[in-house]
Amino acid sequence: MRVLFTLFPGAAHLYPVVPLARALLAAGHEVRVASHPELTGAVTTAGLAAVEIGDRVDVPALVGACASDDRLDRITGALDIADGDPGNRRNVIRYYMLAGFSLYHPAPPAAGAAGDPARGSATDDLVAFARAWKPDLVLWDPLSFAAPIAARAAGAAHARLLWGIDYFGWMRSAENRRRAAALPGGDPVASAMRPELERRGLEFDEELLLGQWSVDLMPTGMRITDEVRYQPVRRIPYTGGGAVPEWLHGPAERPRVVLTLGVSTRKMFAEEAGFPISELLEMVAGRDIELVATLDRDQLASVRSIPENVRTIDYVPLDQLLPTSSAIVHHGSVGTFGIAAAYRVPQLIVPVEGGDGVVVARYLEDRGAGLSMGTGGFTAPELWKNLERLLGEASFQTAADALHADSLASPSPLDAVPALEALTAHHRAGRR
Template sequence: MRILFNVFPASSHVFPVVPLAWALQSAGHEVVMATTEAGLDPKLFTNIASAGLTAVPLGGKEEIAASLAPHLAAANRPDRRTAEIDPDDENAWRTCRDMLIDLLGAHYPPPQAGSDHRPVLDTLVEFARNWRPDLVLWDPLAPTGAVAARACGAAHARLLFGMDNVGLVRTKTLQELADPSSGLTEDPWMPWLGPVLERYGLDFTEETLLGQWTLDLTAARMQYPLDLRYVPVRWIPYNGGSTFPQWLHTRPERPRAVFTLGQTRRLLNGPQGGFPLREFFDSVSDLDLEMVATLNNDQLSTAGTLPDNVRAIGYVPLNQLLPTSSAVIHHGGGGTSGACVAYQVPQLMVPIPMWDEKVIARYISARGAGLIVDPAAIDVDSMRKDLVRLITEPSFQAGARDLYEDMLAAPAPKDVVPTVERLTREHRC
């Protein structure tokens, strides 16, 4: 088979699906990965190629950068909207819906005045019609993968990078549309999606937003109770290729804790709008542990002089760090959380509201594998105490083992290949 992955232009969306792409490729299928040149992630195509996969650039860099500019500026405001489903807010799904519609509309802008060319979308459809994939696997934030699949007669399925917020929002939207008292009379997705479909002579079906089926990398116990067809896939941590540092060749003589905030430090609502790095590192300076902190230059500049037990590094893949670690402090991202589960490491989470961070953090905490820090009220002394608990109390290690056993219950990517092949045969035109 020929299989086209259509992913959102961020390495955080590419890395989770690499093991499945490997499995399909190793089974003899042709695999390519298409995404845009929006300039949001300068290492995106390098990361795809270094994973041994073929990248298909879709262009649209200038047009998409311009249309996304207002959204990127808004992301720095304290009152920013996110696509997170907050468990404590029964109306959060409506905010999520508005955010998704705005984001997708900006990411696939209409043709420029005086031109019939629609960047990205036209390139994707043209490539699909020429390459003729049997299957298109598309990111929930790249639903034009479904459009391309329908335009060329391929089967298509969503490939979830996290919780199915789109599925939940769509289900609730359909319930609202069916309820006369809701006041919602027109489908809010259609102003953006309608012209996209009309451009290729296609009508709307629910599969355009939800796929013919869904490959799901999330833990079964975390999934929303939706009436959709899910195919579970085990999360296999992949963080990119690198050289194994010599200092990691031997196990540490004392407990090792990893501190990482990914690329989201600017979104934390601590003092001065950022995480209090200097205060936190000072608070753990007297502990008998080794703190490995993955800090970029901007983050390091705010940390001041580091204590002797803190080692600052630019970047080391988590799959190299975690096997010798006793605890991880992180921002709540699904990739980091999934890697911690795979290596059975207790987690101290400062969940940044972007997509599903609070849901993941509460699930891990409820399973006894971690503790949560409120990002709006960071107290370094409390964090210090929580870190000590994670390292010294055996219950957290037991909770991490339980999550790992749950992860193993899902089929590995190689074991999903026959199911993908069968479903493709059933749905391909």
């Protein structure tokens, strides 16, 4: 069969799906990966065929612009959220999950104003490609809102491919749909999607937001709704290619600790953001560990000295680094969490303010496989105290081993291929 992946343009959205795409290729299926031009290089580096749609996307500007989109306020304003929003759901959905909504469902222009011709071009490109290539199955990033439209245009089966927590599945739970429908003007999600759908002769339904089913790369214990049909698939580590450094050819000579917040969140390591870089590096001097810190030139400019047992490097793929590591300090992204769990590495999470790192950290601590520093300011001694616990208490390694064992209950990407074939056949037959 022909399988089309459609992705939001970010490496963090590509990397989790590469093993499944390769498994489909290995099973004899044709695969294409559609996204905006800036992702093309990463797609082809992974050995996959890229299809470019739309224009390049300035993601920070897109996130900033979404702050003034009052349609999104109406969507999140109806959500059934407990006092205090302990899971930070409203902000995550409003400013992260819906950030790219206007790329594919632009707000109507003000009266007398011309519309932006760039808006909708990605949807047009994706629909045109889908009609020409005729995929049997479209697997789509939850932020790729054009994908279900293209799947309908091509008569393909389609499913969301979840690289993170299923906030949209929870957002469309029965209670939240009831609350949305009771708003003046009706369901704000349907209202916001309706102009683009009507232009293409479609009516809103839940499949256009949730897919016909959902391929879930997350641990079952991190699901926040039971109203979605999930097909679990084990998350296999992939963080890009590259030559393996010589110092990673064998085991570490002493406990290796990784310090990373990911390429997209490095700004959190700035001194003004409250992360005490220099103090931490000085504190580990002379300790019986090797600290591998992924720091760029700007971050190193604020560092007074680099101890002998600290290795600074701009970037190295985590799937090269973690197999020989004893602990990792990171920002709480689901991707970094998943890779560390796959390699049985205890984790110390410093969540990024506003993201879903708080939820990831809570799950990690509940399972006993790591610790969290919270989102406020902290000192280097406080961080080192937690790191000493992580390295010295055997219970954390035991729990990290259990996290990995849990993941083995989900089928590998190759083992999941027959289920995807059967689901595709079922849903395509239902549309005939």
